[in-house]
Amino acid sequence: MATDPNAQPVSAAADSPVTNASPQGPVSADPLPLPGEAVSSEAAPASSPKRPTRADWVRIAIFGIPYAAFFLVGVPTWIFPASWNLTAINLAVDTVFLIVVLAFFAREFFPAFSYLRTRPFLKILLLFGLWILVVIVQAAARIALYGLNPPIAENQQQVINAIFDGGTGLVFCFFVAIGVPMVEEIFYRHILIGKLSAYAPTWLVASFSAALFAYMHCHQWQDFFTYLPLSIVLTLVYVMSGKNVAYSWLFHALNNSIMVGLMFAMQGVLQNA
Numbered sequence: 001m002a003t004d005p006n007a008q009p010v011s012a013a014a015d016s017p018v019t020n021a022s023p024q025g026p027v028s029a030d031p032l033p034l035p036g037e038a039v040s041s042e043a044a045p046a047s048s049p050k051r052p053t054r055a056d057w058v059r060i061a062i063f064g065i066p067y068a069a070f071f072l073v074g075v076p077t078w079i080f081p082a083s084w085n086l087t088a089i090n091l092a093v094d095t096v097f098l099i100v101v102l103a104f105f106a107r108e109f110f111p112a113f114s115y116l117r118t119r120p121f122l123k124i125l126l127l128f129g130l131w132i133l134v135v136i137v138q139a140a141a142r143i144a145l146y147g148l149n150p151p152i153a154e155n156q157q158q159v160i161n162a163i164f165d166g167g168t169g170l171v172f173c174f175f176v177a178i179g180v181p182m183v184e185e186i187f188y189r190h191i192l193i194g195k196l197s198a199y200a201p202t203w204l205v206a207s208f209s210a211a212l213f214a215y216m217h218c219h220q221w222q223d224f225f226t227y228l229p230l231s232i233v234l235t236l237v238y239v240m241s242g243k244n245v246a247y248s249w250l251f252h253a254l255n256n257s258i259m260v261g262l263m264f265a266m267q268g269v270l271q272n273a
Contacts, residue, residue: 051198059104060191067097067187071216087162087172098179101186109186112246127251130233131258137229145222160263177260181252188213189238190245202239210235230255 052060070093080089101109116123142150159176163169192209193202213231218224238248 052195056195060195063097063100063104064187064191067183070097085165085168087165087168090162091168091172091175094175094179094183097183098175101183105186105190108190109182109245109249112244115241115244115247123247124250127237127254130237130251131255134229134233134255138226141226141229145225163260163263164267173260177257178253181249181256184213185234185238185245185249185252189234189243189248193235193238194243194245197243206235206239 162172163176165172188209192212193205196205210228210231213234214224214227217227234248234252237251238245241247
């Protein structure tokens with residue numbers, strides 16, 4: 001019986017999803033994804049973010065420009081009456097920035113906590129280990145710069161004075177431990193790294209963010225080297241977690257909360273001495 005020379009076996013037909021058989025079973029004809037290609041069921045990697053839209057830039061400008069000016073210039077206390085409490089003025093400014101952050105970035109911040117759905121205890125334990133490492137490095141830096149009796153940094157002294165400023169100080173503790181870390185993580189990590197990495201390499205914007213964070217907390221040049229370890233670890237936590245701002249906020253809030261608790265403990269020891 002004559003056969004058609006152009007005929008193909010059924011198993012090799014063009015419309016068949018199977019191209020070959022093997023001891024492990026049939027092999028799919030669908031092409032495998034390239035090493036750097038995202039699978040359709042997976043989200044695109046955080047290292048390749050979409051460029052901010054015009055609306056994103058409006059939100060960034062409304063929050064970022066006043067916030068950067070606030071850190072560079074400071075609170076213009078001269079516009080307030082001398083009788084006004086400085087802690088209350090700082091609280092008012094911090095409250096405004098926190099409200100703006102929640103209004104503009106809450107939809108990006110709170111969903112990021114889904115990062116803790118897998119291995120939450122291990123991830124939180126890692127933050128405690130990193131905090132201990134930062135404290136050791138910071139202490140070594142301060143001893144190297146100032147000797148065995150390093151002075152209290154000026155900004156830390158201002159925080160101590162504000163914390164123990166009566167009832168207003170208790171509210172200030174909340175902002176130092178919870179509110180300020182949220183505002184700073186949105187600015188230094190989420191915007192300067194997460195948003196700008198769409199235009200420049202991550203290592204470049206991350207280095208700029210780490211240096212700027214340390215610089216903005218300086219009152220004298222030595223402070224830069226004492227804050228740089230914390231800034232570097234915050235940056236690494238953010239980047240290595242896939243640019244997760246909630247995770248870097250957890251580390252920042254952990255650091256500030258422990259520091260506030262230690263300040264109260266030290267104050268109690270001094271009062272009982």
